[in-house]
Amino acid sequence: MPIAPIVGKLRKRLITDLSMGLGLGFAGGYLFWYTVHKPIVHQRDEYYKKYDAAKA
Amino acid sequence: MLELLSRLFSPVYCDAPEPWQIGFQDAGSPIAEGIQNLHNEIFFYLIVIFVGVGWVLGSVVVNYSQDKSPIVYKYANHGTLIELVWTITPAFILIAIAFPSFKLLYLMDEVISPSMTIKVVGHQWYWSYEYSDFVNDDGESIEFDSYMLPESDLEDGQLRLLDVDNRVVVPVDTHIRFVVTGADVLHDFACPSLGLKIDCCPGRLNQTSVFIKREGVFYGQCSELCGVYHGFMPIAIEAVSMEKYLSWLDSQG
Numbered sequence: 272m273p274i275a276p277i278v279g280k281l282r283k284r285l286i287t288d289l290s291m292g293l294g295l296g297f298a299g300g301y302l303f304w305y306t307v308h309k310p311i312v313h314q315r316d317e318y319y320k321k322y323d324a325a326k327a
Numbered sequence: 328m329l330e331l332l333s334r335l336f337s338p339v340y341c342d343a344p345e346p347w348q349i350g351f352q353d354a355g356s357p358i359a360e361g362i363q364n365l366h367n368e369i370f371f372y373l374i375v376i377f378v379g380v381g382w383v384l385g386s387v388v389v390n391y392s393q394d395k396s397p398i399v400y401k402y403a404n405h406g407t408l409i410e411l412v413w414t415i416t417p418a419f420i421l422i423a424i425a426f427p428s429f430k431l432l433y434l435m436d437e438v439i440s441p442s443m444t445i446k447v448v449g450h451q452w453y454w455s456y457e458y459s460d461f462v463n464d465d466g467e468s469i470e471f472d473s474y475m476l477p478e479s480d481l482e483d484g485q486l487r488l489l490d491v492d493n494r495v496v497v498p499v500d501t502h503i504r505f506v507v508t509g510a511d512v513l514h515d516f517a518c519p520s521l522g523l524k525i526d527c528c529p530g531r532l533n534q535t536s537v538f539i540k541r542e543g544v545f546y547g548q549c550s551e552l553c554g555v556y557h558g559f560m561p562i563a564i565e566a567v568s569m570e571k572y573l574s575w576l577d578s579q580g
């Protein structure tokens with residue numbers, strides 16, 4: 272049984288895999304950054320703004 | 328139900344661990360803020376790597392399975408270029424993580440002209456504190472032991488295994504230096520919400536400093552296994568305003 276030549280096994284998927292993997296990865300990373308980290312920092316800054324205002 | 332809700336969405340700043348907590352306690356010092364920021368910065372990379380590796384792994388399992396790819400491509404066994412790529416890329420990621428980490432580490436090591444010094448000694452199994460900058464009427468420096476409150480003595484609002492009979496009272500907005508040591512075995516003076524954690528080694532002095540940004544009671548526990556009651560020698564640091572601190576000092580005389 273003849274076998275079709277095996278070509279482009281890596282190249283065929285490499286672009287898709289890298290862009291999907293890293294794309295989704297960075298998307299997830301930024302999702303965490305803006306929905307978890309930033310609100311915590313914002314809440315903290317707001318707290319100290321109020322706190323320092325009350326102290327002064 | 329209400330209790331569960333109030334535990335999940337606690338309206339008060341509680342500088343102690345909460346039931347089912349998975350995050351950090353609220354930061355009370357610039358160092359603790361730095362630690363939590365660094366953690367989140369590294370967590371960003373962690374998510375990118377986790378998703379990226381997960382995707383590629385899934386892709387390999389799906390697209391290069393026995394059914395879809397019965398014959399192994401001979402160059403799939405070895406490839407210098409791709410090996411270089413997957414060795415050098417992680418190295419750069421590690422460097423990107425290491426630099427902010429070192430910056431924070433050296434910042435924490437710095438003891439910037441402290442206004443007062445507190446000596447902390449770990450014992451089996453309690454802490455003792457000495458305020459050698461202040462003396463009482465007899466000319467002796469202020470000194471006391473701090474034991475955990477047993478469960479039977481707890482009053483409403485006091486925390487089991489965390490509250491103590493004598494808290495370390497310190498002023499806010501002041502650079503405080505802690506000089507720590509152990510009297511018998513290794514202990515570790517720690518307070519998560521202040522970003523404090525320092526070993527107390529017998530025969531050796533360690534120092535660290537803290538600048539507390541707000542009033543409150545900050546709880547920590549001995550963090551170096553020191554014997555059977557290791558879990559029962561908590562640390563309670565009470566940060567108060569300068570006026571309250573001075574009147575507390577007065578009452579110690």
Ligand SMILES: [Cu+2]
Nearest residue numbers: 514549553557
């Ligand atoms: Cu200990």
